[in-house]
Amino acid sequence: MLSELKKQKRKYLKVSSKYATKTPKSKALYERAQKVLPEGVSYRIRFFEPYPFYTARSKGSKLYDVDGNEYIDFWLGHTALILGHSPLPVVKAVKEQLDNGTIYGTSHELEIKLAEQIAKMVLCAEMTRFANSGTEANMYAIRLARSYTGRSKIAKFEGGWHGGYDALHVGVKPPFDVPESAGLTAGVLQDTIVLPFNNLEGVRKKLAEEKVASITVEPVLGAGGCIPAEKEFLKGLRELCNEKDILLIFDEVITGFRMAPGGAQEYYGVRPDIVVFGKILGGGFPIGAFCGSKEIMARIDTRLYKRPANSFHGGTFAANPISMTAGLATLKQLENGRLIAELNKQGEAARKRLKECFEDGKIDVRVTGASSLFNVHFAREKIRNADDAVKADKNRLLDYNLNLITNGVFFLPGHNGALSTAHSKTDMEKLFHETEAYVARLKKK
Numbered sequence: 486m487l488s489e490l491k492k493q494k495r496k497y498l499k500v501s502s503k504y505a506t507k508t509p510k511s512k513a514l515y516e517r518a519q520k521v522l523p524e525g526v527s528y529r530i531r532f533f534e535p536y537p538f539y540t541a542r543s544k545g546s547k548l549y550d551v552d553g554n555e556y557i558d559f560w561l562g563h564t565a566l567i568l569g570h571s572p573l574p575v576v577k578a579v580k581e582q583l584d585n586g587t588i589y590g591t592s593h594e595l596e597i598k599l600a601e602q603i604a605k606m607v608l609c610a611e612m613t614r615f616a617n618s619g620t621e622a623n624m625y626a627i628r629l630a631r632s633y634t635g636r637s638k639i640a641k642f643e644g645g646w647h648g649g650y651d652a653l654h655v656g657v658k659p660p661f662d663v664p665e666s667a668g669l670t671a672g673v674l675q676d677t678i679v680l681p682f683n684n685l686e687g688v689r690k691k692l693a694e695e696k697v698a699s700i701t702v703e704p705v706l707g708a709g710g711c712i713p714a715e716k717e718f719l720k721g722l723r724e725l726c727n728e729k730d731i732l733l734i735f736d737e738v739i740t741g742f743r744m745a746p747g748g749a750q751e752y753y754g755v756r757p758d759i760v761v762f763g764k765i766l767g768g769g770f771p772i773g774a775f776c777g778s779k780e781i782m783a784r785i786d787t788r789l790y791k792r793p794a795n796s797f798h799g800g801t802f803a804a805n806p807i808s809m810t811a812g813l814a815t816l817k818q819l820e821n822g823r824l825i826a827e828l829n830k831q832g833e834a835a836r837k838r839l840k841e842c843f844e845d846g847k848i849d850v851r852v853t854g855a856s857s858l859f860n861v862h863f864a865r866e867k868i869r870n871a872d873d874a875v876k877a878d879k880n881r882l883l884d885y886n887l888n889l890i891t892n893g894v895f896f897l898p899g900h901n902g903a904l905s906t907a908h909s910k911t912d913m914e915k916l917f918h919e920t921e922a923y924v925a926r927l928k929k930k
């Protein structure tokens with residue numbers, strides 16, 4: 486076992502030194518970064534060993550780093566860029582809007598247009614409020630659920646990632662009972678109940694004696710391993726929420742406008758009470774949104790609900806015209822469902838091909854995902870939840886990811902990949918080819 490680890494480390498050092506040879510300017514930038522940015526980065530997950538490369542520009546399906554290396558990008562700005570980097574219709578619309586103003590701080594028609602567009606595409610989204618990130622939108626969604634139900638406790642799932650908001654920053658990584666961060670109060674930890682994913686009986690048991698305002702669920706666990714919820718599980722959650730007057734919140738920050746024009750709720754045929762969006766909705770610009778029925782969203786209306794019954798939401802950059810413009814241009818491309826259906830097909834094919842690449846090398850791998858999302862786990866057993874995902878060989882995954890990066894294929898190490906309409910057949914073939922080459926190197930060992 487020890488010698489196996491040593492061997493792995495030696496191989497990792499080898500690929501690491503090849504990466505270093507190709508990225509000297511990135512190395513220098515990382516050294517500078519560490520002096521002014523904690524951990525040298527602006528978001529922990531963007532760091533990977535030995536140091537991250539620094540992007541100089543991006544276009545279509547590609548990132549280009551400061552050393553002139555080209556990468557086919559399967560991370561796509563945290564999966565936000567379903568049309569690829571700087572797609573023409575979005576860039577054109579944003580350029581025009583730049584001349585008309587970047588933030589008004591007043592009401593404007595674009596916010597109505599985007600909310601109308603969302604209502605047209607998403608079943609449960611009669612009304613919308615805009616925020617600046619998925620984290621922020623999830624935070625306001627929880628507040629709304631608490632206001633509506635008059636209950637304090639909330640529930641979420643093991644492995645569910647909804648951003649860094651205290652109440653939802655619980656039970657993200659195993660061990661699920663250890664706080665995810667310093668600075669979370671005892672009250673926060675007590676008020677959030679963490680449930681087992683894809684395990685309806687477990688959920689019922691945990692909530693038997695509890696009165697919670699809401700259950701927040703990612704229809705496909707993203708950071709938790711790109712693990713789709715089973716349809717029966719989501720349907721069961723819907724029934725449980727009906728029985729116990731709990732609001733069902735779908736966090737569709739990843740799945741929204743990707744799995745179907747109407748998001749995961751259309752894909753699965755299960756309607757939540759509140760849906761949270763981010764990423765794709767911003768067309769490459771910062772955004773968050775939470776939406777629901779008129780009855781639920783009415784709690785935000787100060788004319789209808791006065792303090793303390795009112796549920797506050799707002800923000801300086803909320804519904805800024807640039808994000809609204811980019812979002813509208815993006816949704817217009819996606820609304821008829823053709824591009825999404827094509828991407829879903831490609832996603833299915835990619836998962837199959839990746840699986841075959843590893844099977845041919847007799848390597849135990851589980852390829853997870855749904856729609857145009859996928860991830861690779863070096864594990865023998867089926868992956869149904871974040872606990873299963875954590876048992877997979879993480880070192881092997883990082884080694885695979887760094888091998889791909891060194892050969893021009895970018896996944897943020899340890900994270901799921903996504904497809905965009907900018908990915909070409911050649912891009913996909915390169916992913917499979919580099920995976921086969923990696924498998925061949927493993928076999929030679």
Ligand SMILES: Cc1ncc(COP(=O)(O)O)c(C=O)c1O
Pocket residue numbers: 563617618619620621623646647648649703707708736737738739763764
């Ligand atoms: C499912 C999900 N919800 C919420 C968030 C938080 O969104 P943001 O990073 O925009 O705050 C993320 C981010 O990765 C996410 O994947």
